[in-house]
Amino acid sequence: MTAPDKTIAITAIGAISQFGKGFGALEAGILNGECHLVSVGDLFDGFKGSMGRIGALPEIEHPERYSRTDRLACEAAREAAESAGLDEKLLHSAAVIMASTVTGLSEIDSAIGADPASWYRQAGLQRAATYPVSHVAGAVAEQLGTRGPVLSVSVACASGSMALALGANLLLDGQVPVVLAGGSDAISAFTTSGFLSLQALDREPCRPFDTTRKGLNLGEGAAVLVMETLAHARARQAHVLGTLRSWAMSNDAYHPTAPDKDGRGLARAIGLAREMAGASLDEIGYINAHGTGTPLNDIAETHAYELAFAGRSRPIPVSSTKSYTGHCLAAAGALEAAITILALRHGALFPTLRLESPIASPTVEYLRGPLRRESITAAMSVSAGFGGSNAALLFGGPCV
Amino acid sequence: MIRPPLVTGFGSVTAFGPASGLLSNLEIAPEPASWLAEPPRRAYTVKPFQASTLVPGAKTRRLDRLSTWTLVASHLALNDAGIDLETIDRSRVAVLFASGYGCVELTGSFFSSAHKNGWAGTDPITFPETLANAPAAHAALFHRLQGPNLTLCHAGFAAEYALQTAASLLRHGQADRVIVAAGDALCPALYAWFEEARLLSPECFGTGPVQNPAGLIPSEGVVALVLEAESSAHGNGYARLLDCQLDADAERIRPLASGATRIFCSGGGSPCLTHDATEAVRALAGPSATIFAAHPAAHGLAESGGLLHLLLALSQHPAPGPALQLGCDLRHYFGLQWEVL
Numbered sequence: 001m002t003a004p005d006k007t008i009a010i011t012a013i014g015a016i017s018q019f020g021k022g023f024g025a026l027e028a029g030i031l032n033g034e035c036h037l038v039s040v041g042d043l044f045d046g047f048k049g050s051m052g053r054i055g056a057l058p059e060i061e062h063p064e065r066y067s068r069t070d071r072l073a074c075e076a077a078r079e080a081a082e083s084a085g086l087d088e089k090l091l092h093s094a095a096v097i098m099a100s101t102v103t104g105l106s107e108i109d110s111a112i113g114a115d116p117a118s119w120y121r122q123a124g125l126q127r128a129a130t131y132p133v134s135h136v137a138g139a140v141a142e143q144l145g146t147r148g149p150v151l152s153v154s155v156a157c158a159s160g161s162m163a164l165a166l167g168a169n170l171l172l173d174g175q176v177p178v179v180l181a182g183g184s185d186a187i188s189a190f191t192t193s194g195f196l197s198l199q200a201l202d203r204e205p206c207r208p209f210d211t212t213r214k215g216l217n218l219g220e221g222a223a224v225l226v227m228e229t230l231a232h233a234r235a236r237q238a239h240v241l242g243t244l245r246s247w248a249m250s251n252d253a254y255h256p257t258a259p260d261k262d263g264r265g266l267a268r269a270i271g272l273a274r275e276m277a278g279a280s281l282d283e284i285g286y287i288n289a290h291g292t293g294t295p296l297n298d299i300a301e302t303h304a305y306e307l308a309f310a311g312r313s314r315p316i317p318v319s320s321t322k323s324y325t326g327h328c329l330a331a332a333g334a335l336e337a338a339i340t341i342l343a344l345r346h347g348a349l350f351p352t353l354r355l356e357s358p359i360a361s362p363t364v365e366y367l368r369g370p371l372r373r374e375s376i377t378a379a380m381s382v383s384a385g386f387g388g389s390n391a392a393l394l395f396g397g398p399c400v
Numbered sequence: 401m402i403r404p405p406l407v408t409g410f411g412s413v414t415a416f417g418p419a420s421g422l423l424s425n426l427e428i429a430p431e432p433a434s435w436l437a438e439p440p441r442r443a444y445t446v447k448p449f450q451a452s453t454l455v456p457g458a459k460t461r462r463l464d465r466l467s468t469w470t471l472v473a474s475h476l477a478l479n480d481a482g483i484d485l486e487t488i489d490r491s492r493v494a495v496l497f498a499s500g501y502g503c504v505e506l507t508g509s510f511f512s513s514a515h516k517n518g519w520a521g522t523d524p525i526t527f528p529e530t531l532a533n534a535p536a537a538h539a540a541l542f543h544r545l546q547g548p549n550l551t552l553c554h555a556g557f558a559a560e561y562a563l564q565t566a567a568s569l570l571r572h573g574q575a576d577r578v579i580v581a582a583g584d585a586l587c588p589a590l591y592a593w594f595e596e597a598r599l600l601s602p603e604c605f606g607t608g609p610v611q612n613p614a615g616l617i618p619s620e621g622v623v624a625l626v627l628e629a630e631s632s633a634h635g636n637g638y639a640r641l642l643d644c645q646l647d648a649d650a651e652r653i654r655p656l657a658s659g660a661t662r663i664f665c666s667g668g669g670s671p672c673l674t675h676d677a678t679e680a681v682r683a684l685a686g687p688s689a690t691i692f693a694a695h696p697a698a699h700g701l702a703e704s705g706g707l708l709h710l711l712l713a714l715s716q717h718p719a720p721g722p723a724l725q726l727g728c729d730l731r732h733y734f735g736l737q738w739e740v741l
Contacts, residue, residue, distance in 0.1 A: 110512075132553060150554065251537075387533045
């Protein structure tokens with residue numbers, strides 16, 4: 001057992017997802033196996049396909065100052081801060097670390113490409129001012145009134161997990177007593193067009209880890225986790241949802257967009273996280289995978305698990321909950337961290353939806369069919385992204 | 401007890417030109433930006449250069465300029481640090497990139513192609529290069545660096561946060577060496593935003609130098625440094641990073657100024673350029689401190705200039721000893737406590 005002042009406790013989670021507003025909605029939706037991928041045809045001409053979209057967002061003061069990504073982030077952060085019972089003093093000193101890739105791109109249309117100055121005059125400078133990645137964390141800090149460090153992370157689809165890893169480092173460094181860390185991204189024409197151009201989208205609901213998989217579905221959402229040391233949480237008698245036992249990051253240094261086909265970089269991150277926690281191969285009871293549904297990712301990820309869990313006594317249970325929500329980009333790591341904590345709390349191993357013909361592997365058990373109930377003590381969430389970055393987060397129960 | 405990490409190498413691609421190590425010529429002036437056709441506007445710009453002449457084998461034709469500069473600056477910093485990548489464990493080398501705006505040049509190109517061809521007709525090669533983490537990814541890919549690879553963004557203190565995060569990675573044993581790079585690139589859309597927002601200095605419009613520019617002279621470029629655990633470093637290095645602190649209360653930064661007789665004015669909008677802020681710095685550092693004022697070329701890298709501020713200060717060869725790098729924005733002070741070697 002790690003000392004309480006060196007153990008990272010998760011004391012609240014805020015979320016807004018396809019299941020609805022709130023961590024409770026995420027909890028109920030994922031346990032019920034609800035899929036919220038729907039066909040959309042109005043995002044821009046030339047695109048029709050499945051997406052995990054969220055409807056109208058709650059009202060906010062001065063909405064023109066915030067992008068959709070900002071608003072998703074603020075909604076999740078507000079719930080997280082309230083649920084954690086942070087008093088004004090703690091909130092003032094808290095750090096905010098938010099991941100995003102889309103940021104304010106959802107607020108900018110293609111006409112800016114013709115004449116930027118004219119676009120600014122017509123559409124307003126404030127819309128473009130939401131473009132920097134830093135705007136998301138800044139918006140959360142402004143809405144919550146925090147005065148501690150405010151940092152944004154943008155490492156493609158591994159961003160959300162990395163925000164949590166950096167938050168954990170910051171706590172161990174003693175820089176702040178509390179960190180609000182997570183990720184947020186909205187669906188935008190820019191990003192959808194980019195993935196469409198790469199032929200990475202499946203028009204139908206995605207089938208991660210299926211031999212017939214064709215690509216990913218984009219989603220949107222946000223999740224924010226309140227992190228503090230276990231000692232700090234106990235001192236203020238905070239409710240502990242789970243612990244972040246360890247975390248690790250690596251890079252493939254292999255290709256700008258494709259993962260290392262042998263999964264070596266991701267396997268290294270998993271191994272480092274396991275080593276940091278001192279967890280045995282058999283101790284990890286479930287992996288919430290990156291599992292995008294693209295042909296390249298899912299086979300590389302399978303190879304990573306085969307490398308990282310070679311010698312395990314039984315296949316490692318793995319699933320992709322992107323089959324419920326779509327790929328929420330920088331929010332994915334944070335949302336999936338929340339889902340991994342739910343797996344531990346409920347003893348629930350979530351299946352991948354629509355998985356009929358899983359990739360064959362002697363080391364990996366791709367979960368499918370009905371929800372499996374099984375008590376587990378450690379579960380991992382892994383993420384990877386363009387640029388070769390990987391992250392692995394190992395979670396445990398409330399008291400390790 | 402883990403010893404504070406050392407800065408062992410610098411590489412830069414800025415308006416001062418590409419450089420390995422400290423800068424020798426600090427006298428530059430803003431020039432008309434070639435990529436702004438009409439009307440002429442001035443900025444501190446990076447002159448075009450062939451990356452492969454500095455980094456043999458580098459293929460940068462399709463990269464955003466920010467990615468190219470990050471790759472080149474990282475390479476120059478590794479050379480300056482005397483690091484032979486063939487002899488070290490590359491999985492223990494991290495890359496941290498800090499930026500305010502990311503790859504704006506190709507983001508603009510992607511918008512232009514969508515405007516011209518529709519969203520269904522955009523270029524698959526351009527899209528991944530628009531991502532904010534593309535510069536860090538290319539630096540890692542070229543040098544085959546497999547440690548943590550992160551891109552951090554902040555309005556004002558992006559570089560300072562990257563240094564703090566790098567020190568944290570070293571402290572927690574998550575890397576032995578970190579390449580920290582920070583910078584931004586200008587493009588017509590970004591420059592137009594500065595202009596429409598009325599943030600520009602009169603000097604941008606060609607009216608000649610002004611004594612106390614109230615506005616920004618936009619700047620571009622990337623500075624990279626190598627931060628190493630002392631146990632990994634070959635030589636003494638330039639400076640040792642002792643501590644970092646961000647706080648809304650200047651008084652809580654004061655301990656970092658203890659014993660510091662040199663103050664390097666840093667980012668966050670660089671109010672050290674103004675009389676009031678200089679007074680604030682004086683109050684922190686005491687009357688005998690030597691203040692290294694922020695250079696406008698670093699000030700112009702508004703969000704990510706922290707490493708250029710540091711490089712410019714060290715290039716003036718301050719005497720060895722304690723120094724404080726101090727930046728302030730509207731809400732916070734960010735102090736970096738250095739020991740100049």
